[in-house]
Amino acid sequence: MQFQAQIQIHLRPSVLDPAGVAVQSSLHQLGHTQVQQVRIGKHIQLQLEAPDAETAQKRVGELCDQLLANPVIETYAIRVEPVGS
Amino acid sequence: MQFQAQIQIHLRPSVLDPAGVAVQSSLHQLGHTQVQQVRIGKHIQLQLEAPDAETAQKRVGELCDQLLANPVIETYAIRVEPVGS
Numbered sequence: 001m002q003f004q005a006q007i008q009i010h011l012r013p014s015v016l017d018p019a020g021v022a023v024q025s026s027l028h029q030l031g032h033t034q035v036q037q038v039r040i041g042k043h044i045q046l047q048l049e050a051p052d053a054e055t056a057q058k059r060v061g062e063l064c065d066q067l068l069a070n071p072v073i074e075t076y077a078i079r080v081e082p083v084g085s
Numbered sequence: 086m087q088f089q090a091q092i093q094i095h096l097r098p099s100v101l102d103p104a105g106v107a108v109q110s111s112l113h114q115l116g117h118t119q120v121q122q123v124r125i126g127k128h129i130q131l132q133l134e135a136p137d138a139e140t141a142q143k144r145v146g147e148l149c150d151q152l153l154a155n156p157v158i159e160t161y162a163i164r165v166e167p168v169g170s
Contacts (some may be wrong), residue, residue, distance in 0.1 A: 008128045009128070010128065010130070020129075023129075023152070023153070024131075026152055027148060027152060030151060030152060032133075032144070032148060034133050034134040034135070034144075035131050035132070035133045035148065036131070036132045036133065037130070037131060037132045038129065038130070038131040039129070039130040039131070040127060040128075040129050041127070041128045041129075041130075042125060042126070042127065042128060043093045043094070043095065043125075043126045043127060043128035044105075044108075044123065044124070044125050044126075045095070045122070045123070045124040045125075045126070046109075046120050046121065046122060046123040046124070047120070047121045047122045048117075048119050048120045048121065049119040050119070059117070063112060063117060063120065066115060067108070067111055067112060067115060068108070
């Protein structure tokens with residue numbers, strides 16, 4: 001069964017986010033001063049074959065731990081759905 | 086009223102995603118050959134002050150058009166929720 005996975009990877013709240021700080025100051029310079037707490041992370045989409053959603057979720061978690069995320073400074077959230085749902 | 090915005094920015098499907106291709110081949114080398122169609126984009130979180138959700142959504146759309154996304158090669162999806170909901 002084919003599954004579509006959506007993975008959000010962000011720096012841990014305790015880790016400084018230089019990209020977020022830079023974007024926030026640019027937005028303020030453009031006049032959007034009401035924008036606060038800008039944090040920038042990665043959003044990864046992928047498809048994978050798996051017998052069921054639980055296995056797909058587990059496998060995507062393994063992918064994150066092995067390659068996609070750095071558990072020391074990042075957290076990740078995974079959403080898995082059957083393709084075509 | 087404070088709103089939390091979640092913005093997903095991805096390259097248009099017609100645009101080659103070199104980062105996605107690189108990650109996919111690394112995953113295959115690690116033995117995850119059942120993983121396909123890896124696409125990597127940005128996930129931006131921010132907070133902003135707005136009178137209501139509709140205005141907040143509209144303002145975040147303006148931020149995307151002005152600075153956060155490149156409409157020529159990227160698409161974006163916005164989700165806005167009151168802070169603390």
